[in-house]
Amino acid sequence: MPMPPQSGSTDRSTPSDSLFQFGCLAKVLRVERVGFGGYAIFAEGVSRFRVQAMLQDKPHLLAKVEHFVEQVEDVNSRDGDLLTQITAFRELSKSFISKMRDLQLPDPLIAQLSKLMDNSKSGVLANILVSVIETTYEEKLEYLSTTTLKARLIMANEWMTRQLHDMNDWLMKCLKVLKISQQIHSNIEGKLSKKQREYYLRQQLNAIKTELGEKDEQTQGGSAGSAEDEEMSELKRRIIAARMPKEAEAVAMREFKRLKKLHPSSAEWSVSRTYLDVVADLPWSKHTQDVLDISKARSQLDGDHFGLDNVKRRVLEYLSVIKVKGDLKAPIICFVGPPGVGKTSLGKSIASAMHREFHRISLGGVRDEADIRGHRRTYVGALPGLIMHGMRKASVNNPVILLDEIDKTVQSSYYGDPSAALLEVLDPEQNNTFTDHYVNMPFDLSKVLFIATANSVDTIPAPLLDRMEVIQIPGYTFEEKLHIARQHLLPKQIKAHGLEVDQVQISDETLLKLAENYTRESGVRNFERKIASVVRAKCVEWAEFKESGNIDNYNQHVTEKDLETILGLQTYEKEIAQNDAEAGVVTGLAYSGSGNGDILMIEATYMPGDGKLQLTGSLGDVIRESAQIALTWVKAQAYELKLTRSPNVNLVEHRDVHIHFPAGAVAKDGPSAGIALATSIVSLFSGKRVPTTTAMTGEISLRGRVLPVGGIKEKVLAAHRAGIKTIILPARNRKDVTGDVPETIRNSIEFVYVQTISDVLQAALIIDERGMEVSSHWIPSRLESHL
Template sequence: MTLPDSLVVVPLTNKVLLPSVVLKLTLRGKEASALTRKFFKLAEQRKPMYVVCVPMHPTRSSLPDDRWLMLSPSQDRLFDHGCVARIMRVQRAGLGAFTVFVEGISRCKVDRVTTAPEGAGLATVTHLDHPSKAQLDQAKDDLISFKALAKEFLTKIRELQLPDSLTTQLAKLIDNVSPLTLADLLVSVIETTFEEKLYMLSTTDTKDRLAKATEWMTRQLHVLKISEQIHSSIEGKLSKKQREFYLRQQLDAIKKELGESDGFSGGKDEDDMAQLARRLDEANLPKEAATTVQRELKRIKKLQPSSSEWSVTRNYLELVADLPWNKHSDETLDIARAKDQLEGDHFGLDHVKKRIIEYLSVAKIKGDLKAPILCFVGPPGVGKTSLGKSIATALSREFHRISLGGVRDEADIRGHRRTYVGAMPGLIVQGLRKTGVSNPLFLLDEIDKLVHSTHYGDPAAALLEVLDPEQNNTFSDHYLNIPYDLSNTLFIATANSVDTIPEPLLDRMELIQLNGYTFEEKLHIAKSHLLPKQTKAHGLEPEQVLIEDPVLLKMAENYTRESGVRSFERTLASVVRAKCVQLADLREHNREQDYNPKVDLADMEDILGIATFEKEVAERDPIPGVVTGLAYSGSGNGGILFIESSKMPGKGELQLTGSLGDVIKESAQIALTWVKSHAYALKIASSRDQNIVEKSDIHVHFPSGAVPKDGPSAGVTLVTSLVSLFSGYYVPTTTAMTGEVSLRGQVLPVGGIKEKVISAHRAGIRKIILPYRNRKQVSQDVPDRVQQDIEFVYAKTIWDVLEAALVISDNEKWPIRTYESHL
């Protein structure tokens, strides 16, 4: 093979290329581009391209980063010997850089370096002849000795349990290549300095080269023997780590010099599998998992890396290695800190905070406690998701949120079986892999939005095992196919309604209701959190936007009607933006001193437009048949509701209007039946057998007819309205009531008491009639100031309601009841 005498110079920084060694280089610049273009052109013609790799003096090198090499240095920075190399492969590395693989061919002496037109350095070289037969005969004993030394080195490497593919290749090299070539290769593999490699490159005498190579190989063997003695004298983890240190050191050096770090002979895959096996060994797997993993490891060694089955098995083993089988985060059981965290993040929600503090207290006393499965139920925007984050922070646990809204595939929860193409573990196992600990806090968001019973399976049914504290210690994911313990994981689910959650799933969770915020609570949240947050987000200082309580309350009442504070926050952002516009305009005209940071009630309409919602007020003119009831909207807000009754000539029919649901319609039927059956006792019929509606039709109307109304809370109000209509007695406009009534006249409890009472107080109501069994909700949930302003009457029967509500004038109330004898 004839090599050219004029070659492009590739300078090497802190590297030396020896013959028969493969080296990976990274080049950039216009000279590198020209070099690669020439390589590709010659490759198309099936012609090799040769360069000369010349080491640079390390003391004179001024390159900022060894990864980027120049192609046109001055001659005085280059070593006077180099290695002619053949370019094997070129790849783009991004950012104008190229990765070049070169293979050393022969030694040469650099005579002169010039600059080519494209800017690259051109070297005129003298090729150094290979040793003659006479020289080889003279060094015959040295060659035999070095080969024996190389075999001893191979034996020691095998004892270190390097991958079989590397030791096999090294054995082939020892058997098939000449000792001189082997010397160049091994000097590049073992631990030698830059100066020693330079000496090896520039020395032409065969005996001298072999002598130095033998000296350095002997030194390396001594190091390995000493390390082996250290291994045998130190037990446990230290021995394993030290052994792995030398093992990894030799492996990296051999792979680097053989060019196998980029997959020339499968060495990378072998190395990765060794690392994977070590990670699996360190994972402290349970017995069943360890057995499965060992079986899969033996199986993957028999597969070809190019096969799809090899890839599937490797992905599975990596998942097993990544899962936190025995990794726990340190849970902080500091009750005072947890209280401060919850109080600082959320205003109100006392019953939720109480439940979390109970859990922490029991866990601290007992030392161990199965994590409960909590489910926060409430309308949107009341802080269910953010409360989960606060609990995780209070417990010092890793937080992971899983959105279940719209999930329709059972495999999303339990994973796919590995027989499917693109199989993946379920959301639970993926979350554990991401958090890296076995005791995180999982937030199962929108659990009521799961799609049920499709042809993909039922994801809600797949959650039954996950959310059962008695079963989830052996949770089985289809992909993992190994039992995994979820008993240390704290699950918190959120839902807007429990109506769409299947009963078996609902039975596994402890429900905690989160009601909508009252306007007073929204006022506190706005002052403490929302306004400072929006002011900072818009680049203003706190004193540059001043909003007083009446303005904030008007914004909450008249411009938002929601359970949470999301719309309220967006409304506040609109006000802050309006102040930003004012301030920017004044700054442009150098009148910043005229800026008024205060926002008044009069500014509301200019900034936000006409009020979206009008505040409900109690009617002021008392009329028989018209009664004020209390309502609770699904958005978490309460309100007052008027019921109007009227009679007209007819045949005893009952007409209902006002966009009513079935429950309210049935309540109206019950109310009319009760009034008809007790007409004599109510003194609205002259005899026991008189039908008071024989010649009359009854029309009951709920105003705001376009607003749908339904629910079991209007029974007592309907009865009172009908009795008022027939008796002529009326209910004062400052009196309101709520509750359901049975056919026997029993007053039944209802929900939403807190929201109903607060909205009634805001509307001017001063007397509220409630079911007797709702008295605890008033004492626990209703603010003290509201309790002081309102007179509460607790009724067990409808007679208690009528006696407390009906009057004929300001001085004459409903007659003393004598109904007991008529029951």
């Protein structure tokens, strides 16, 4: 144990010089990790020792010590003075315990000390009590250096007597204060008004402080009290300034009065204070003024996003109605589209165009209903839900709140259904009285413009989907990607990597090749990553030339040949088809659950068997049923198609048919491959092939009618990215092509609209280009003229 340094002296001594002569030998019981990377060490004292000689200072202290074994209490000792000190110490210990009971200390602590006093030796008990009572630092060092039990008991008795005397004085002061308190209460009880009672109670507080000897601290206590009063006054002003509805203000003021009666050290006080802070911070009446300049809003939307005409038109319609009418319930808009097409950034642009506050709420993976509606205040650590938290953060009652990934909330979980909790939030007829469980008062959300985003509507519950206006955002064409890269992505990446705009020059042809051959996605996220890779490569090149002093030799242009050096061999070919068309192989079009369109290869073959149909490729139930319908139709129409020589012959009587969808690890399902499956089977048995640049999508009925399907624009864009030249579509999907597909793509692809499967076969199958004789026995009458 170190000695305290002398005042005014400069300590230049070695560590051994600053140590006290006596110390305590301890045994480490355990070591535990505590917060902030620290450790707690639990040690048990063994014996005191005295340093005889220091052997070394570095790297650690090494000393020769003398151990002192603790003297055991001997009741039969002949030393009368020792027995007298032991008896006096026991009496003082009992008095000490009695005084602690008078002070109303916790009963478990008193019981533990009583048990320790009864079962411990006098020497051990003296060591414990000396560490508990008030003693100076020097007295503790003197006690440590005392090796005999009698001398230590003499010190302990002296200090215990002093401690008990101080406790008696303190208790006398408390009794006197209680008498004063009783006199004040008897004088003011039932005779004075409320203000007069408050005045006399404050006088009572001052009298208590005076009797306790805290008169010098009266000013400090008064300032603390005034600070607390000022804090309560500020809270009341915030509640009034919030301009709540009358019912809400009455609840808040009732809670405020209850808060003033609670003691600040109680747990209920902090709960009530937090609640009032939340209620006072909510924007009950504060809002921003919409900037209703339609031309500026259109310019900003056009500058932030290329294309997306339907979305921009809907936003401008909303602003125009507000400008004409002056008020309009905010619609609930849901942007549905594949990843990376700008759904989230579009919400920010809408908020900026309307000059409103913007707040984003991520719903991906939310599984607790309380995350939306908040926790009830009966729970420990209760907080408001995401909606109220967003309103509090936005600080206005008419922000734009983006509900991101609304299709990825966990439904029907153990903690409730968050999608069901959103029903009231997203209903324009109900959200003017939305009640959060924590706030427990109706709050008006009708002025909030909610914008939801989703990749697919399939996982959104029907009641929730019915409350939203769905706006589809399809993928981008190559021309749109080129414009986005030129206006946004390339300048953004150049700036992010510390270069100037003129230090990286990429031509439109190079950007187009980058989009076509190195990415195949609906959005532009991966496209931006590839652009970032190119910019990083130019950054390395520029840094190397600068280090070598040949900065003039730096070439800022990126050519198509440079892409292969930077990014490696191209990942995708524009022509996805094989070199030669084969019988039984057809290209279909699919729509993925994430909102992307894609091509779907279908391969069919047969082998000797007994008419079984085998399907492979991670297929779902719907697409399996489509394959069954397609095979049934072909078997029923085999004679008319001249695939058999008699109507009584089973086409697959001695054959098994196997249909495979490549990329077997990717799950596939949906009603879009019916005509492609039927065409594949007819091509297989007839030997006629389908061009590799022809793709098709559509469902068939058992009678051979072609039924419409969804996701036409996404499928057409995927076909365009893959280099398809001809697309066969149901006739009832003609309006989707005319209304959604960009004109540039419509002009570059030939669309064939069909009503029956015979129309599909007529448009898809071609004559064998290798000069093989075509047998007329299989050709249906409707195909003879075409072939």
